[in-house]
Amino acid sequence: MTLKSSAIVAATLLGLALAYYLECAIWPWGKCSRCDGTPGKNMSPAGKHWRPCRRCGGTGKQLRVGRRVWNFIQRRRQAGQ
Numbered sequence: 001m002t003l004k005s006s007a008i009v010a011a012t013l014l015g016l017a018l019a020y021y022l023e024c025a026i027w028p029w030g031k032c033s034r035c036d037g038t039p040g041k042n043m044s045p046a047g048k049h050w051r052p053c054r055r056c057g058g059t060g061k062q063l064r065v066g067r068r069v070w071n072f073i074q075r076r077r078q079a080g081q
């Protein structure tokens with residue numbers, strides 16, 4: 001791999017990371033990985049009763065990893081002022 005092609009790869013990865021970061025800033029929530037965004041999935045064997053998912057507390061949503069990074073940076077920035 002030449003220096004030029006590795007620079008292109010690095011720039012592409014940086015661009016993708018930035019796009020992901022911005023996307024997480026705009027759309028912070030993802031589907032809960034445990035209940036797949038449907039908290040009513042934890043059904044009883046009878047199929048009539050359910051309990052909220054323990055991971056998301058029944059909301060069906062989960063904060064995305066990129067948004068956690070975003071929040072961390074925002075908090076540090078506020079602490080610095």
Ligand SMILES: [Zn+2]
Nearest residue numbers: 032035053056
């Ligand atoms: Zn859940």
